[in-house]
Amino acid sequence: MSRILVTGLGVISAIGNNAQENRKALVEKKCGISTLSLFNTRYSGLRPCGEIKTETGKLLSTLQAKEKGTTRSSALALHAFHEAVQDAGLTAKDIASSRTALVGGSTVGGMCLTDELYHDANKSENGSAYLSSYDCASVNLYLQKRYQMSGTINTINTACSSSANAIMYGARLIKNGFAKRVIAGGADSLAKFTINGFNALHILSPENCTPFDKDRKGLNLGEAAAFVVLEREEDVKGKKCYAALSGYGNSNDAFHASSLSEEGDGPFLCMQTALQVAGLDTAAISFINAHGTATENNDLAESRAMLRLFGTPPPFVSTKAFTGHTLGAAGAVEAVFSILNLNYQEIYPGIHFTHPIPETGLIPETHYRKTSLQHVMSNSFGFGGNCTSLIFSKV
Amino acid sequence: MAQETIYPGIPPSILRRMGKAVRMGIGAAIPIAQQNNVDGIIIGTANGGMEDCIKFLNQIKDYDEGMLTPGNFVQSTPNAIAAQIGLLHKNKGYNITHVHRGLAFENALLDAAMLLSENPHHQYLLGGVDEISDYNYNIDWLDGCFKKEKISNAELYNSNSDGTIAGEGAAMFLVNNNSVNAVAKINAVQTLHTTNEEDVRQALKQFLQQQLPAAQQTDLLLTGENGDARQSKCYIAAESLFDSHTTIARFKHLCGEFPTASAIALWLVCYLKKLPQHMIKRQGTASAVRHIIICNNYRGLQHGFMHITLEQGLHNSI
Numbered sequence: 001m002s003r004i005l006v007t008g009l010g011v012i013s014a015i016g017n018n019a020q021e022n023r024k025a026l027v028e029k030k031c032g033i034s035t036l037s038l039f040n041t042r043y044s045g046l047r048p049c050g051e052i053k054t055e056t057g058k059l060l061s062t063l064q065a066k067e068k069g070t071t072r073s074s075a076l077a078l079h080a081f082h083e084a085v086q087d088a089g090l091t092a093k094d095i096a097s098s099r100t101a102l103v104g105g106s107t108v109g110g111m112c113l114t115d116e117l118y119h120d121a122n123k124s125e126n127g128s129a130y131l132s133s134y135d136c137a138s139v140n141l142y143l144q145k146r147y148q149m150s151g152t153i154n155t156i157n158t159a160c161s162s163s164a165n166a167i168m169y170g171a172r173l174i175k176n177g178f179a180k181r182v183i184a185g186g187a188d189s190l191a192k193f194t195i196n197g198f199n200a201l202h203i204l205s206p207e208n209c210t211p212f213d214k215d216r217k218g219l220n221l222g223e224a225a226a227f228v229v230l231e232r233e234e235d236v237k238g239k240k241c242y243a244a245l246s247g248y249g250n251s252n253d254a255f256h257a258s259s260l261s262e263e264g265d266g267p268f269l270c271m272q273t274a275l276q277v278a279g280l281d282t283a284a285i286s287f288i289n290a291h292g293t294a295t296e297n298n299d300l301a302e303s304r305a306m307l308r309l310f311g312t313p314p315p316f317v318s319t320k321a322f323t324g325h326t327l328g329a330a331g332a333v334e335a336v337f338s339i340l341n342l343n344y345q346e347i348y349p350g351i352h353f354t355h356p357i358p359e360t361g362l363i364p365e366t367h368y369r370k371t372s373l374q375h376v377m378s379n380s381f382g383f384g385g386n387c388t389s390l391i392f393s394k395v
Numbered sequence: 396m397a398q399e400t401i402y403p404g405i406p407p408s409i410l411r412r413m414g415k416a417v418r419m420g421i422g423a424a425i426p427i428a429q430q431n432n433v434d435g436i437i438i439g440t441a442n443g444g445m446e447d448c449i450k451f452l453n454q455i456k457d458y459d460e461g462m463l464t465p466g467n468f469v470q471s472t473p474n475a476i477a478a479q480i481g482l483l484h485k486n487k488g489y490n491i492t493h494v495h496r497g498l499a500f501e502n503a504l505l506d507a508a509m510l511l512s513e514n515p516h517h518q519y520l521l522g523g524v525d526e527i528s529d530y531n532y533n534i535d536w537l538d539g540c541f542k543k544e545k546i547s548n549a550e551l552y553n554s555n556s557d558g559t560i561a562g563e564g565a566a567m568f569l570v571n572n573n574s575v576n577a578v579a580k581i582n583a584v585q586t587l588h589t590t591n592e593e594d595v596r597q598a599l600k601q602f603l604q605q606q607l608p609a610a611q612q613t614d615l616l617l618t619g620e621n622g623d624a625r626q627s628k629c630y631i632a633a634e635s636l637f638d639s640h641t642t643i644a645r646f647k648h649l650c651g652e653f654p655t656a657s658a659i660a661l662w663l664v665c666y667l668k669k670l671p672q673h674m675i676k677r678q679g680t681a682s683a684v685r686h687i688i689i690c691n692n693y694r695g696l697q698h699g700f701m702h703i704t705l706e707q708g709l710h711n712s713i
Contacts, residue, residue, distance in 0.1 A: 042459065111452075114456070115456075117449075117452060120534045120537055121530035121534055122533065124536070124537070132538055135494070137441065138496075140495065141496065141588075150588070153495065153498070155502075157494040158491055172509050178505065193468075199463075250489050252436075252481040252488065257482070265487060383478070385490070
């Protein structure tokens with residue numbers, strides 16, 4: 001079996017509208033967490049978020065997404081999908097081919113439209129334009145229709161590891177011969193649903209989040225979309241390739257509905273499986289883009305899992321301090337960042353870190369540097385104990 | 396509406412906090428998960444716990460984002476079914492939730508097929524679950540999914556109006572590569588997105604050519620016909636590919652329409668010893684049922700085909 005290569009990238013997040021803008025912000029330590037200015041909630045001044053500062057209407061008109069009932073999540077997805085397929089040089093015919101699959105992760109879908117959903121779920125007349133746009137699948141069904149896609153289309157929701165699983169599923173579709181090429185990623189927009197949900201769980205930070213810091217106060221929510229184009233090595237001769245997707249692992253922590261086990265069993269197992277699939281020893285991993293939400297629970301459990309698996313973990317960082325936690329999109333956003341790490345042979349620094357967690361003493365990278373990177377691991381863990389780890393390798 | 400059981404095996408304190416989708420999913424999964432070591436859990440559900448989801452949303456609106464309790468929020472995520480099964484059985488293996496609306500179950504099935512090809516000695520719990528809540532019923536009602544007139548399920552296929560009847564359910568399967576004592580063999584699954592019935596006909600024709608070489612015939616075609624006048628064209632196109640050998644049957648008068656209803660269709664062909672008369676649309680000449688095609692579509696856009704063979708054979712009629 002030939003390798004699975006990444007031939008296109010697309011991302012929109014609070015730190016940029018495309019891969020290059022995101023990279024620039026990461027290099028320059030430019031944080032995207034801010035006071036909410038577009039999204040309306042009573043937590044606007046109280047809970048900073050990674051908000052994309054483009055109004056939904058503007059996004060839709062720029063993308064010429066005139067279809068009735070198109071949501072912000074779909075618009076973000078379309079934006080990143082478009083960048084990824086352009087970047088990979090895919091033609092309309094390539095995208096529409098029955099051998100091209102689309103796999104997307106989402107947790108919010110169209111539920112960003114709280115007022116409309118509230119009305120449509122509770123009232124028996126005057127349905128809104130969004131009646132078929134609330135579920136997670138609506139995002140990928142929109143892309144399917146827009147690009148007339150005829151291959152396998154799938155939507156995955158494993159909470160905050162959704163799009164990492166989408167990328168893993170995409171790679172497996174190729175390996176098993178169900179697709180020749182896959183566009184995989186995910187999208188989520190800010191929603192009252194998630195802001196209130198995480199706030200009720202007391203894990204939203206009132207300040208900029210500080211992953212892996214002793215005094216971390218919780219996460220900042222964010223919104224984003226990201227897609228990667230995966231192709232078989234034999235099909236991409238002469239084409240630009242960013243990295244190879246060499247390993248993936250999915251396991252369940254089986255401990256609690258909304259928090260990780262103390263020793264991070266799920267994180268440990270998914271990282272271990274990803275190494276096995278890639279055929280690599282722990283020493284081969286040059287860098288980890290950690291899940292690192294900056295909650296009390298995650299960062300400690302993830303640190304312990306890294307210590308258990310690696311002994312001395314490789315350099316690591318959580319880029320959620322830049323983008324916020326973009327939920328169903330996070331796995332894909334961070335996959336793109338990991339691929340950029342490899343492609344440019346550089347480490348993006350963590351920000352807002354001061355003191356290590358006393359129990360583990362682990363210190364994330366805090367300075368930008370050029371270095372030799374062979375294999376980069378990207379971790380994503382979600383509610384329900386859904387843990388997934390991906391490994392990208394230099395080509 | 397699904398009639399719920401007493402759910403032996405779930406502690407009452409945990410059961411009380413579960414929404415119906417989670418209860419149904421776990422209730423159907425427990426008999427399998429208790430008796431078998433599974434290497435992973437693969438669930439297809441379009442909406443998961445819709446009721447919890449909207450309860451939380453209503454709290455947000457009604458209390459103007461005041462202090463809320465997170466219980467409904469945590470239960471509302473669609474992955475709660477697979478997660479709770481994993482949690483109850485301390486299963487740390489592969490765990491995933493496919494939510495691609497009308498093809499959530501087909502994608503879960505494809506995932507299971509790939510896993511069994513990657514890990515030939517493993518076995519997995521595979522299932523499809525969706526609930527009717529007041530809320531998704533309301534949204535789908537506004538969207539014109541259901542019949543406006545009152546209708547008995549026995550009359551479903553005689554109706555010429557738009558819309559169908561709502562349904563819900565959960566079906567779980569133990570899948571592996573071991574044919575000894577197997578109830579059925581799932582040979583292939585294929586999916587398609589189109590609103591054009593000719594595309595459906597062509598895709599199914601190709602699927603049949605790949606799955607059933609010359610000498611083999613389809614003994615039973617089980618379709619997702621649901622009494623919605625707008626969707627009958629796709630089923631007519633599909634039926635046109637089968638001759639008088641094939642018995643054509645339907646199942647949605649039993650479970651109603653929901654995005655993962657095809658899981659119920661698969662369960663029915665595995666479970667039924669005889670095909671009851673009320674399911675039969677056209678009696679074929681096949682004397683026993685060995686090769687089965689399930690052909691389903693959700694809202695005229697998402698189409699799924701499955702090819703199943705029964706080792707024991709299913710008797711064709713009463």
